[in-house]
Amino acid sequence: MMAKPVIGYPRLSNYMGQFPEVAILRRFGNLGAQNLLYLQCELVHLEHQLRQVELADNQSNVGQKSQYAVDWFYLSQSGLESDRQQLDLFLKIRKRLREYNEAVIQQAAIAALPEPSAYDLNDLQQFLERPDMGPVALDGLDSLVWGSTTDPDSRASDLISLRGRHDEDSFSKWATEKATVRIFRWFGHKFTTPHPHYGEVVCNDRDVLEVTRIITSVFASLLPVASTVVLYIVESMAARLGIIAAFSVVFAVSLCRLTTARTSEIFAATAAFAAVQVVFVGTNGPHTGASS
Known part of the structure; x- marks a missing residue:
């Protein structure tokens, strides 16, 4: 096993090389x-x-x-x-x-390079303050570039990230930046080992995004089915219209939170979804049950 890089720039550069999202620098x-x-x-x-x-x-x-x-x-x-x-x-x-x-x-x-996310900047600040980076990770003027966990606003105002995070939807962003952190903090030691160089459990964002993609796909396939089933069961036309409105709202909110669709795309998709429900109601009268 390779020895840990020397404390200071060698260890910091190795960390940035392993995790490009935290390769955060000044734009000047x-x-x-x-x-x-x-x-x-x-x-x-x-x-x-x-x-x-x-x-x-x-x-x-x-x-x-x-x-x-x-x-x-x-x-x-x-x-x-x-x-x-x-x-x-x-x-x-x-x-x-x-x-x-x-x-x-x-x-x-x-x-054109993106600004670093608050999550990645905080991760870098925490890395610089870890015990294995020594009492003073960096001692030059550039040590003030990233701010600190106690004073994050002291960072330079023109920071950029060499590889910003993907243009993720709100749900995926929450999963990668918050949910995963809590899960690994509570249970990570039970099913994985800490990184040999950094002493903490490391999770690849690609794995988390794959899980969120599956969840989103399952939800997207179940929503139209659920709408059809409910509309088939309910007999009152007034109730059916209310159900169409409710499912359309759920559909639009889901697009906002689970995808990166633009506003125009959300309008078009929601209108199409509502139209499909209206057509179903129009071609299937009130359900009267099985004949005796």
């Missing part, structure tokens, strides 16, 4: 924006200089300068002459423009 959006602004400003000045040099060269009678704007060959050959201001300026712009474009793309990609 202010510094990134400042860098883009400086690059933009530099390019604005370089562009202004280039336009002035282009105009001067175009009006010049010296050599082939007047051809620079219409024939790249002459501009490229200006490097062999004593006056190559326009070419040097454009080559400098090319380098800065590549740096600027790369910075813009990187900032856009970083800005």
Whole structure:
């Protein structure tokens, strides 16, 4: 068995590598924006200089300068002459423009990364405060980045997660972040062993999500059946209409809590479900029981 990583960055990085959801870092959006602004400003000045040099060269009678704007060959050959201001300026712009474009793309990609969930951030805070991380897990200025369990609001305001949690529905999120924690806290030691490096019972979210998916699927299959059975048993038309309304409400709430459906999709699915119930009532009159 491999020895535990050294306390500090090695152990923290190993934890983040094992569980990417807690790979929480600063985005440094202010510094990134400042860098883009400086690059933009530099390019604005370089562009202004280039336009002035282009105009001067175009009006010049010296050599082939007047051809620079219409024939790249002459501009490229200006490097062999004593006056190559326009070419040097454009080559400098090319380098800065590549740096600027790369910075813009990187900032856009970083800005698209999700913020960490409160659950994952708290998990990281607890990890840094565990006894096996020593009395002081990190001692530098960066130790304040994630805040603490006693003062979670002291964290940096621009945190991102390298792999945010899936776009889970409310039920799955509750199961992975709350129910599972309580279950393993009470009974986990009875059917699994603690992680060899972290000393706690570890549960893979994929396993929990598979269970919630099965539960959701079973519920989705039983709801229409239950509605049909109740509508078949009840004879009063007024009661049937009330039952349709009640099951439609249950269906809509279930979509909100058990799926990630958008509002428009919930409206459409609920309308279809209600229509199926109405058609059933319309084609099946009041149940009179078996004939004697």
